[in-house]
Each structure stands twice: as C-alpha cells, then as structure tokens.
Amino acid sequence: MHENAGNEDSKIGFRTVLKNRYFFALWAGQLVSTMGDRFNYMALLALILYKLGGSAADVGKLLIFATIPTVVFSPIAGVFVDRVDRRKLMIIADIARGLLVLAIPFTTALYQIYILTFFISCLSRFFHPARTSIIPMLLEKKQLLAANSIIQSTQLFSVIVGPAFGAGLVALIGYRLVFFVDSATFFVSALALFTITLKKMETEGRTSVKEIFHGMAEGFRYIKSSRPVLFIVGIWFGIMLAFGGVNVLYVVFVKEVLGLGIEGIGLLETVSGVGMFLGAAAVGYLGRKLSHYSMILGGMFVLGSFLSLLALFPLLPISFIAMFIIGLSVSFIQVPTYTRLQILLPETITGRIFSNLSAMIDTCSLISIGIESYFAEIIGVRMVLLAAGIFTVAWNLVAIFVHHRIGEEEIEAS
Secondary structure, eight states: HHHHHHHHGGOOHHHHHHHSSSHHHHHHHHHHHHHHHHHHHHHHHHEEEIIIIOOHHHHHHHHHHHOOOOOOHHHOOOOOOOSSSSSHHHHHHHHHHHHHHHHGOOSSSSSHHHHHHHHHHHHHHHHHHHHHHHHHHHHHHHGHHHHHHHHHHHHHHHHHHHHHHHHHHHHHHHHHHHHHHHHHHHHHHHHHTTTTOOOOOOOOSSSSSHHHHHHHHHHHHHHHOHHHHHHHHHHHHHHHHTTOOOOOHHHHHIIISOOOOHHHHHHHHHHHHHHHHHHHHHHHHHTTSSOHHHHHHHHHHHHHHHHHHHHHHHOOHHHHHHHHHHHHHHHHHHHHHHHHHHHSSSTTTTTHHHHHHHHHHHHHHHHHHHHHHHHHHHHHHHHHHHHHHHHHHHHHHHHHHHHHHEEEEEEEEO
C-alpha cells in the first residue's frame, strides 16, 4: 500500500494534538526547558570568556565535554530507557540536571565547569531518547507527524530567540542569576512530567552489566535486520558524514570567503534557524499531501544542491538564501525520519534505536570534522563544501535507487 494513501497521521493538525493534555504537558515543559538551555549557554560564555578569562579554545573544550557522552553513553542509555519507567527516568534526569546547573555559578575554575557540563550531558543522553520514546505512548500513530513537527518547531524557536534573550538576561541580571533561571526550568519540566500518566510498558530483562551490553547488541541487530529502519539509519549516516564537518567549516567560510565578522555568522545562523523552524511547521501541513519518504528524499536533494550553490557562488544574497533553504530542508529530513521510526519500532526497543542513532550521528560528525578540516587545509574550504554538497546529492540518488529497488510496500511497511 502506498504510504500517502494510508498515512492518516498526515491529516491531523497541530491543534488536535495539543488537545491531548499529556502531550501538552510534555510540550509545555520542553518549551520552558529548551529556552533555559539557551540562556544557560549564553551564561556559560559570559562565565568562561569574561569572568574566568578563558579563550575560544576553552569554549571548544566545553563543546567536546558536552559531546563525548553522546558517543560513549547513548547506546547504554537506550537500554535503560527500554527497561525502566520512562516518565520517572525523565523526572530524575530533570531534577538532577537542575541541581547540577545550580552548582555552576559557584565554580572557580574551568575544569569544574567541564566536569559539571559532562555530567549534565550524560543525564541528557537518558532524557532525550526517553522523551522521543514516550511520544508514541501518548498519542495515536496518526498524530505522530504533527507531534514531532511541534516538538521540532519548539526546539528551533529556542534556537532562534533563545541566544538573544539569554544575552539580554545576562546583561540585565548577571550570569549567576541566569544559571538559577535555567535550573528552575528543569524543575518546571519535571513538574510537568509529574502530571503525565503512561500505560505500563512491558520491559525486557534486567539491568545488570551483562544485560545492558546484551540489550545494546540487540538494538544494533534490530537495525541490521529491519530494512525500513536500516534505510533511515543509512540516510543519516551519509548526511552526517557530509555535514558533520560543514557545521564547523562554514564559520571559516563566512569569515574568510564572505568576509563577515561574528555578527555575520550570527545572522546566518539565525536565517538557517528560521528556515528550520518554518520547515518543521510546514512538514506538519505538507504531510497531508506528501509521503514521509517523498519529504525525506526531496529534502536530501535540496540540502546537497544548496550547499553546492553556496560553495560555487559565495555572494551575500545567495548565501542568505542558501542558508535559509538548507535550514528548511533539514526539517524536511529530520521530522519525517523520526516520525517513521516511531511508527516502525516496537515500544520495547525505541529507546535503544534512537540512542544508537544519536551515537552514530555524533560519531559520524566527529569523523567528518576530522576529514573535512584536513582537506580544507589542502584544497580550501570552498572545495570541501562543494564536495560535501555533491556527496549528499549522490547519497540521495543511491537512497532513491534503494527505495525503488526494495519496493515501497516493503520499505514503508509499519
């Protein structure tokens, strides 16, 4: 059966989904918490760069300490997510993160900030797959596309307005009080989760060390054995091999090729964020007419094409248009792929799959950063960005071929 014919989820609007009081509570808590995260980042920059006299390299180390847990602990966290009460796990993670953030204003050295950031990120590895996994437990399958569009739009809204509001708060009340504000947002999120009631989930096995590693292996085996899931993971594998390094090199591109300063980088980031925000909102509506895979594969082609355009014609008007379209296309890939996985996966394994996917994305990003940074020194940043764009389009053509070769009915079966 063609997916567009049977995709009832595409006919559900945002208002209908938000009428579900449990999902509304989840969404409201995340809206507050994600805004707090942006405030926290601006406060960290103020603390590191101005209070402690740190450098840009010190900020880079902060990002490394925040990324390592994703690669190392995500698969382990996924096993726990599938074996314990997900709501309680999220509440514990929120409360613990809130307490850790409370400790940041009292730090006196960079290493203390790195340690706290590391543990906050570790807790987030448990929270995020749990959040993604409980959405299908709160809603019907036909409501998932709209729900994921709402969650994605909320996160992107915080990306767009959060830094500006955060910087304003730091200037108004100081970085110390901003950390207290961010801490409070975690407790608000935990309180919202307390109001949610979930059906009891059938868990598998215990959580001993042996069972944890068995569960991790089981998650990878499931990905390998399920063609639809492997297809989606393969799409992200190719995209992140190309775009992991782009996320770093585009800063060099803006500075050295476009000749813009930090304000230009921030403006282009905002334009891309606006594109992602509008794209996430548009997916919820266009899903009424387009299949999930049409949006995913079309988004990949547009993503690679406009990155290539950005590299070939480094002019300001084209750069702003390209960044907007790139942001738009990212949402056309991300929202449908996560929705498709939520539909395809059994309830007892969703945590592991999403955690494994997260670990793979960050691992590919690190590999991509290393490879593309190396070649940027040899052939220049423009040529590397062009190669990444061409690779994405080529990977898209391979995905289209596989999609048609396997057959729509088999790959879209849920």
